[in-house]
Amino acid sequence: MRTGEREESVRTRVLRARLRHVYWIGGGSGAGKSTIARRVAALHGLRVYSTDEVMSDHAGRSTPEDAPWLSRFKAMSMDERWVNRSPETMLDTFHWYRGEGFGLIVEDLLRAPAGTGVVAEGFRLLPRLVKPLLAEPGHAVWLLPAPEFRRAVFDDRGWEIPRRTGDPERARHNLLERDRMFTDRLREETGRLGLPAVEVGTGMDEDELVERVARAFGF
Template sequence: MNVLWIGGPPGSGKTTVARRLARLHGLRRYDSDARTWAHRDLAVKAGHPAALRFEELTPAQRAAAPMEERLAMWLQAERGPMTVADLRALPSSPLTVAEGTQVLPGMLPPGSRAVWLVPPAEVRLARLRARHGPGWAAELYLRLGELIEAEVERAGVAVITREDALPEVERFFAAELAAGPLARGPEERARLLREANEAVVEQYRAFFARPWSPDASETTARPFVCECADPRCDVQVSLVIERLPPEPVLAPGHRPWNRPERAGVSGQSR
């Protein structure tokens, strides 16, 4: 597998770093969150007790469950092999950058190139609170982070602790990025960006298909990556998930890959 692995606790910046790395270098991005419900469906089909229990409970009942039960329902160990299977099924070109809390030393194929992002706990907590809003309960995510940190420390693997991790991640993967294969041109880059956005749509369709889920697919907006031609762009565009247009998703003033830029004029973020 041509995969660059990024692991770490919730709130460590894995998704942001993977998104920016993929955009800058022309990589395919494996979004762990986008596979959550597909993995849960596999676990339910296999009769996994914690997966079945998760689907039986309401969100409020899950939040009130004992910590050990909540950790089991996270399916951390079960999702590792599922992630490897997903990645084996992807094309070998271009390189894929894969991230997720389930990326742990013990689940990786031999010879894998992997790094773990572990910024201070207070940094992670601030990011999670900003993401989930006031009143959000942090206990599960903090406990999961402690377990991931302990496993990473026992394995003695590569760890990055700084908040702005992208430069160090680029240096860590420098040889792999130089060797490639990378996207072969702007058209392939555009396809990879669309692929990432379509994965978000599928993620939320699978969530709203749950019997306990709110029927909000026609009104729920989520951020999608701008599909413009600038590899440095990190703008996200909020769209209702059921209204992903067939044409490129573009932030205001940004141009698609196949529209030439006029001399001396640029609408791209720098």
């Protein structure tokens, strides 16, 4: 093993040990990650760390050098972001999907008190980035919403993004298609890496999903 690889291996082992109290819930948009994280945390005496809630803070702490895709995204108009580009391009160039800012998530978790378990949740928790940090294989699960479930959530929320564009219907279509492809990517990645995933459909109630996530965590 070369020196750089040895140092990286040592650093990863240290991070894994320091984050052993963290339980991770990732997944596609609209899968219910925040709700399930809050309920599981309340049932088992854990704190919740929402990666969505710190996105603005992380964007402000990022530089063009360490987050070039975020920098390009911030320079675009709403139509450039959501209307004028294909869903495939939106997927491939979205900064959070490329893992930018994940190091800031780890920094936040390391700064928090380690005495109490934490449920970290959000779509930014990509399987390939989380797996090296898992002290236990069962400390992470990804929620994969079916297309009809995601559409129902989208319509219920009345998302603000499409309304702020010049073509809300096109923006809505693009967002739903991008999120479908992101969920497919998560499904492939969790399967390839041997990580737990739960398919979320319209026939699954919230209590059942809470139970399945808690069971995946070994509670």
